[in-house]
Amino acid sequence: MKTLKQNLSGIISASIFVLTLFSCRANLPVAQQSGKEDISYLLFVSQKEFQNKTVQVTIDNSTTFEAKVVSAKKSNRRGQQYGITIGTKNIKVTYEGQTLYQKKIFLSTQEVKQIILP
Numbered sequence: 001m002k003t004l005k006q007n008l009s010g011i012i013s014a015s016i017f018v019l020t021l022f023s024c025r026a027n028l029p030v031a032q033q034s035g036k037e038d039i040s041y042l043l044f045v046s047q048k049e050f051q052n053k054t055v056q057v058t059i060d061n062s063t064t065f066e067a068k069v070v071s072a073k074k075s076n077r078r079g080q081q082y083g084i085t086i087g088t089k090n091i092k093v094t095y096e097g098q099t100l101y102q103k104k105i106f107l108s109t110q111e112v113k114q115i116i117l118p
Helices: 004-023
Strands: 039-046 054-059 063-068 081-085 087-095 098-107 112-117
Touching: 039 054, 039 063, 063 081, 087 112, 098 112
Parallel strands: 039 112
Antiparallel strands: 039 081, 054 063, 054 087, 087 098
């Protein structure tokens, strides 16, 4: 039979093990940020006529900027992407006064939307 000293030693060892096991907080949820900004991107692509030209882009009839058009073959590697806020946007693309593209589109976070011009 075990002596009282051995029983007490076993109880103390088991208590320390249980306290150590349940006292760590590694299993609690931790708040993390995804690191993704709430921004989307526009990429202007043309098969023929407007490759390597600069077009005027108007967003929601208020913001205007110039954008360079790339060929469809180079768009994945060398295309200039233009960051805009997410949501529903009215996009109008013109070149020398001629409207090439006008559409209402929805852009989600980190999406790259290709605007295909003639």
